[in-house]
Amino acid sequence: MKVVVLLAEGFEEIEFSTIVDILRRAGVDVTAAGLKGGIIDGAHGVKVTPDIPIDRVTADDFDVIILPGGYPGFVNLGEDRRVLKLVKEMKDKNKYVTAICGAPSVLAKAGVLQGKRATIFPGMENTLTGAQYSDERVVVDGKIITSQGPGTAMEFAIKLVEVLVSKGKAREVTKETLARF
Numbered sequence: 001m002k003v004v005v006l007l008a009e010g011f012e013e014i015e016f017s018t019i020v021d022i023l024r025r026a027g028v029d030v031t032a033a034g035l036k037g038g039i040i041d042g043a044h045g046v047k048v049t050p051d052i053p054i055d056r057v058t059a060d061d062f063d064v065i066i067l068p069g070g071y072p073g074f075v076n077l078g079e080d081r082r083v084l085k086l087v088k089e090m091k092d093k094n095k096y097v098t099a100i101c102g103a104p105s106v107l108a109k110a111g112v113l114q115g116k117r118a119t120i121f122p123g124m125e126n127t128l129t130g131a132q133y134s135d136e137r138v139v140v141d142g143k144i145i146t147s148q149g150p151g152t153a154m155e156f157a158i159k160l161v162e163v164l165v166s167k168g169k170a171r172e173v174t175k176e177t178l179a180r181f
Contacts (some may be wrong), residue, residue, distance in 0.1 A: 001028050001164050003064040004057055006086075007050050008035045008077045012070030013042040014150040015100050019066060022157035025176065026169050033057045035080055043070040054082050059089035064164060069101020069121060069149065078106040087112055091143075096164070098145040100156050104128060107144070117141040121149045154179050 003023060005016065016032075023030045034040050034050030041047055065087060067077055077083045087110040091097050099107050104120040105127035107113050113131035119139045120128055137152040138159045139145070145163065147156035158181055162170035174181055 001064065002062045003028055003030045003066060003164075004062040005030060005032050005066045005068065006035065006054065006077060006083060007032055007040045007048060007068070008073045008080070008083075009041055010043045010070050010076060011040065011048075011068045011073035012101055012150055013044055013046040013048075015068040015070065015153045015156075016042070016048065017046075018153040019068065019100075019157045019160070022154070022161060022173055022177070023164075025173050026161040026165050028161070028164060031057075031062070035076065035083070043073060054080075054086070057086060059086060059093050059095065062090070062095070064096035064098065064160075065090045066160075067099040067103035067106055069099070069103040071102065074102035074106060077103060078109050084110045094143065096143045096145065098156075098160065100147040100153065101149040102127075104131075104146040107146070113144065116144045118144065118146040119148050120146065155181055 032050040033052050033054045039047045091112040101121045108129045117134050118131040119134050125133045138147045138155050
């Protein structure tokens, strides 16, 4: 299972680091791809150096795409044509398309939420064009997985492990990290 996490200026650090850490603990191959070369600044000043630039990412190379939120991170993701194209290609190839916080709005903008259940950061429900909004903290609808924000990042990451690897591995990582779900 190969996962790509997209990084834009202003990403939410808790979401990015929690998701990457939990998936790697579960043995998942995770690659961080930046929208620009070099260091990417998070919404709260944490700096991350992506593994590769987005221009080296293709839908054929990955099984899962993850979009962290954060402001203005999710806005920057949604304004980048490469991101929208990649999200659509991943969906068209029946791969997992996931997002947290404000980033489910990017999935809607890419047109992949039509008729799907999804959640988003509270107050942004109107941006989920075509989706059926749910106020659940983590929502799985087929290969679309969404979550609400920094406080739900651990639940989202554990759900990803459960879906992508196994329930057993999710329980193992939950126990290892003292998480409660």
